[in-house]
Amino acid sequence: MEWTDVDTWIVTAGVLTAVACSIPGVFLLLNRQSMLGDAISHAVLPGLAIAFFLSGSRDLVPLLSGAILAGIATTLLSEAIRQTGRVEPGAALGVVFTTLFAAGLVLVRLVADEVHLDPACVLYGSLELAVLDGNPVPPIVWRMAALMAMNLFLALLFGKELQSVAFDERHATACGLPTKRLRLGLTMATAVTAVLAFESVGSILTIAMLIVPAATAFLFCRSVPGMLLVASLVATAGALAGHLLAIGPLPGLFRILIPSVGGSAWNSAGVMAATTGLIFFGTLFGAALIRYGNRPLGRKNRDRNQPVSTDSSAD
Amino acid sequence: MNDFLRVLLLQDHNTRVVMAGACLFGAASGLVGTFLLMRKRSLLGDTIGHSTLPGVAMAFLIAWAAGGEGRSFVLLALGAAASGFAGIAALWAVRRFSRVKEDAALAVVLGVFFGSGIALFSAIQDLPGANAAGLERLIYGNPASLTSGDSMLVAGVCLMIAMLGFVFFKEMKLVCFDEAFAAAGGWPVRIMDLALLAAVVLITVTGLQTVGALLSVALLVTPPAAARFWSDRLEIMSLAAALIGGLGAGLGVLWSAMAPGLPAGALVVLATSALFAASLLGGTRCGLFFQIQNRTGAARRLDREHVLRALFECGRDGTLAVDEKTLKSHRSWHTSSLRRALHRLIGENRIATDPANQGLRLTATGLAEARRIVRNHRLWELYLIEHAAVAPGRVDRDADLIEHAIDPAIVQQLEDTLDKIGNPGVVPANPEARV
Numbered sequence: 001m002e003w004t005d006v007d008t009w010i011v012t013a014g015v016l017t018a019v020a021c022s023i024p025g026v027f028l029l030l031n032r033q034s035m036l037g038d039a040i041s042h043a044v045l046p047g048l049a050i051a052f053f054l055s056g057s058r059d060l061v062p063l064l065s066g067a068i069l070a071g072i073a074t075t076l077l078s079e080a081i082r083q084t085g086r087v088e089p090g091a092a093l094g095v096v097f098t099t100l101f102a103a104g105l106v107l108v109r110l111v112a113d114e115v116h117l118d119p120a121c122v123l124y125g126s127l128e129l130a131v132l133d134g135n136p137v138p139p140i141v142w143r144m145a146a147l148m149a150m151n152l153f154l155a156l157l158f159g160k161e162l163q164s165v166a167f168d169e170r171h172a173t174a175c176g177l178p179t180k181r182l183r184l185g186l187t188m189a190t191a192v193t194a195v196l197a198f199e200s201v202g203s204i205l206t207i208a209m210l211i212v213p214a215a216t217a218f219l220f221c222r223s224v225p226g227m228l229l230v231a232s233l234v235a236t237a238g239a240l241a242g243h244l245l246a247i248g249p250l251p252g253l254f255r256i257l258i259p260s261v262g263g264s265a266w267n268s269a270g271v272m273a274a275t276t277g278l279i280f281f282g283t284l285f286g287a288a289l290i291r292y293g294n295r296p297l298g299r300k301n302r303d304r305n306q307p308v309s310t311d312s313s314a315d
Numbered sequence: 316m317n318d319f320l321r322v323l324l325l326q327d328h329n330t331r332v333v334m335a336g337a338c339l340f341g342a343a344s345g346l347v348g349t350f351l352l353m354r355k356r357s358l359l360g361d362t363i364g365h366s367t368l369p370g371v372a373m374a375f376l377i378a379w380a381a382g383g384e385g386r387s388f389v390l391l392a393l394g395a396a397a398s399g400f401a402g403i404a405a406l407w408a409v410r411r412f413s414r415v416k417e418d419a420a421l422a423v424v425l426g427v428f429f430g431s432g433i434a435l436f437s438a439i440q441d442l443p444g445a446n447a448a449g450l451e452r453l454i455y456g457n458p459a460s461l462t463s464g465d466s467m468l469v470a471g472v473c474l475m476i477a478m479l480g481f482v483f484f485k486e487m488k489l490v491c492f493d494e495a496f497a498a499a500g501g502w503p504v505r506i507m508d509l510a511l512l513a514a515v516v517l518i519t520v521t522g523l524q525t526v527g528a529l530l531s532v533a534l535l536v537t538p539p540a541a542a543r544f545w546s547d548r549l550e551i552m553s554l555a556a557a558l559i560g561g562l563g564a565g566l567g568v569l570w571s572a573m574a575p576g577l578p579a580g581a582l583v584v585l586a587t588s589a590l591f592a593a594s595l596l597g598g599t600r601c602g603l604f605f606q607i608q609n610r611t612g613a614a615r616r617l618d619r620e621h622v623l624r625a626l627f628e629c630g631r632d633g634t635l636a637v638d639e640k641t642l643k644s645h646r647s648w649h650t651s652s653l654r655r656a657l658h659r660l661i662g663e664n665r666i667a668t669d670p671a672n673q674g675l676r677l678t679a680t681g682l683a684e685a686r687r688i689v690r691n692h693r694l695w696e697l698y699l700i701e702h703a704a705v706a707p708g709r710v711d712r713d714a715d716l717i718e719h720a721i722d723p724a725i726v727q728q729l730e731d732t733l734d735k736i737g738n739p740g741v742v743p744a745n746p747e748a749r750v
Binding site for chain 1: 421426427435436438577588601603
């Protein structure tokens with residue numbers, strides 16, 4: 001294990017992406033639209049493939065516009081299906097993104113010969129490869145920094161409104177807030193984030209970092225600003241620790257278990273996602289244990305003997 | 316060309332076996348997916364699909380370390396099932412120990428398991444001599460790689476799930492529609508929910524080779540969503556979903572046999588999506604075509620009744636001819652929709668052009684119908700004034716909104732009531748005149 005410049009850039013890009021994703025993630029979680037990030041990061045594939053095909057290059061502008069169009073199409077189509085068929089929103093979203101993803105896989109295979117394109121690389125992304133091009137600072141670092149700044153700015157600007165929509169939509173509408181437009185705006189911001197992050201560092205990090213840090217923060221935060229702060233911290237910690245594990249201990253452990261293997265570094269994005277997951281589940285079980293330990297002895301019996309009315313007022 | 320025919324006519328034993336396995340898989344996942352849809356948990360399939368990945372990788376690694384090649388489908392399927400159940404346990408833990416909502420729990424488990432899976436796969440790629448290509452077919456699906464033994468296994472599991480779904484249909488229906496009632500009636504709701512989740516894991520694992528881990532959710536979601544457009548009865552819906560799923564998988568396998576260069580799992584999904592699109596357009600419950608037909612039909616009936624009433628009222632109870640200009644100024648309607656309604660009425664011989672003064676007049680049948688329509692309108696106006704205390708000045712508009720949607724039996728009842736008040740006559744007088 002040897003720390004090089006490349007590692008610094010991988011961690012920088014990973015942390016920036018993680019924080020940039022965790023900001024809209026907090027609002028997605030509160031609006032109960034958590035699966036949207038996963039859906040959009042799958043659905044942008046045909047947009048990317050068509051943009052590759054039309055422009056014949058890996059330029060950022062056509063790629064981004066193709067992917068953003070695909071992201072918008074996902075939300076509009078699933079809304080249309082939900083309304084015509086009166087199916088639950090999750091199912092409508094499921095139909096749309098699986099179709100788009102399948103179409104994308106076919107299209108990528110079709111255009112893969114035209115432009116140099118590795119389907120697996122497009123799908124999962126590779127932080128390791130992404131930071132290799134460009135000196136002195138890899139362009140994706142700038143891109144992710146800009147994305148994070150944009151999301152932070154949007155959160156400062158619309159955070160309060162989004163918060164009130166998330167907690168009581170009817171109240172927000174009655175107060176005169178443009179509820180539908182706010183929700184659409186959140187969807188668009190998620191689409192742009194997912195697309196930019198997907199194109200730069202791949203889907204794994206995007207899918208995991210949109211929701212896992214936000215969910216971790218949700219476990220013990222009582223306010224939206226607090227959640228944003230904790231989610232960013234969790235995202236940073238997950239990305240940093242993930243990369244450290246990926247280049248050192250994990251391959252090392254692997255080498256002990258299976259001695260004949262050379263054991264180079266693991267996929268950083270994957271390990272970052274897994275590490276953030278560890279933080280989440282650690283917090284979850286830690287909090288549960290503390291609660292269990294704090295519970296007064298015999299409380300269960302006392303509760304049972306109390307009259308029903310007291311019980312409900314205590315709730 | 317000969318090859319196409321060979322594939323289409325299922326002349327190879329292998330094609331037949333793969334076909335049967337894929338169709339059964341599609342049908343079983345359509346059936347299970349219907350219950351998932353009714354429980355509003357469609358995206359659960361997505362999480363379980365992704366959460367099989369670490370298990371597949373682990374099984375491969377263990378097999379490799381033990382000296383095997385690690386490509387046996389049964390072994391990888393066992394690993395996938397184990398990690399699918401681990402995913403369910405994780406979901407349960409999140410829901411049990413925190414206030415995190417269902418959708419967030421799904422997204423968290425999905426993200427974490429997907430990430431771990433990809434990390435393990437990257438480790439496998441470094442193994443000397445290990446062929447990771449065998450794993451790729453489980454991520455993206457490749458039905459052609461099913462051996463006949465694998466297909467038998469897939470078919471067996473799917474048949475078992477379909478039979479269980481059939482046997483416990485009534486109980487599942489109860490849980491789907493009213494969970495609290497089912498629990499109060501003594502049904503083990505939790506155990507049945509768990510059984511449903513177990514069925515989803517099994518379906519996902521058997522589908523690994525047909526559509527792959529990332530897209531297995533498609534066959535759980537798309538067929539039931541398509542079936543929604545055909546019926547809102549659960550029996551018919553689940554049957555339609557099983558049919559659409561089976562057909563979609565079968566067509567997809569045929570398609571991939573004819574286009575060998577393309578990812579087969581994606582083709583299976585696209586074939587199912589095409590069936591969904593067909594249902595969206597042509598479904599008999601709320602397909603787009605039927606919705607448009609219903610809507611234009613209602614709009615036409617409305618225009619027709621308005622035209623007849625306008626002719627009756629402007630032409631002094633239908634005795635005089637009326638020109639189009641007067642008709643147009645009588646109501647606020649589009650010139651084009653008025654023209655179309657007039658054309659249709661002329662075609663049906665309800666109205667005729669008056670040769671003397673270039674106007675329009677009601678024929679005998681048209682007059683009878685107009686009388687009935689105006690009579691309904693007046694009855695409603697009276698009813699609203701007498702019983703609903705609507706001001707006479709605005710009663711015309713209110714009656715306008717109701718009268719088209721009323722059936723003759725209620726009209727009869729209204730007439731009887733109004734007879735008692737003392738308002739006889741073929742067509743009651745316009746109450747607004749009394750103001």
